[in-house]
Amino acid sequence: MSDIRLSISIKEENSNMFKRCIRKLLDSTFIVGDKDEKMYSFIARESNRQDISDYLRMIGFDVFVDANVRIAMLKPHEADEEEVGLKRANVVTFTTEQYHLLLVLWEVYLENLGYSEENAVLRGDLIDKIKAYEVDVDKTKLSAAMKLFKKYDLIDYDTKDESEDAIITLYPSLQFGWDIPQFRTVTAEYQKNEGAEAAESEGKAGTEATVTEDSLGTEEEDEE
DSSP: OOOOOOOOOOOHHHHHHHHHHHHHHHHHSEEETTTOHHHHHHHHSHHHHHHHHHHHHTTTEEEEEETTTTEEEEEEOGGGTTOTTOOOTTOOOOOHHHHHHHHHHHHHHHHHTTTOSSOEEEHHHHHHHHHHTTOOOOHHHHHHHHHHHHHTTSEEOOTTOOSTTOEEEEOGGGGGOOOHHHHHHHHHHHHHHHHHHHHHHHHHHHHHHHHHHHHHHHHHHHHO
16 A cells, blocks of 8 residues: 555635535445435535545545546445455445345336436335335335435435325435445345245246147047
């Protein structure tokens, strides 16, 4: 690892916003322009982004800014990604059910693109979608998952409103909310289950076909 040198100069009028951006990234990984316009506008400026990047480098992190979807994301610094002993503090391990919910939320996000300025879904419609995709979660697990997604700025909603008309805002940060190795595991598990169900369906169809052929043979014998 090379020597670490830090040389940044933050103007007094920018110091508060600089600190807020650092703390926000360390706390929730993302700064979403649709939610935190001032912070995103600040970090999106090249000079500010570079200062924040240099500061984060001291603790093994960096910041990635995507101007197309207007998000800033905390990520491990390239030089420290394989460094032994450095904890990846911003990596959250989701349960299988939570990953399935993320997939549903991302599907809804994509379906809603272009229809309105705010990408949102009603709680009741989301629950219907979850049932349609056969995601097995009860009310308690769903509530815990949604609170976790809200903490990391993947979605936003009023935690006090549990009605079917409650509005859940979906953010483009959903597409970055994956830990790739775990995502592959969940995807493989899903495909395995799909394959097993397909094989079972084919087996039932084959059995029904055999029964039908046997019945026809019996009828022909009766006619003779």
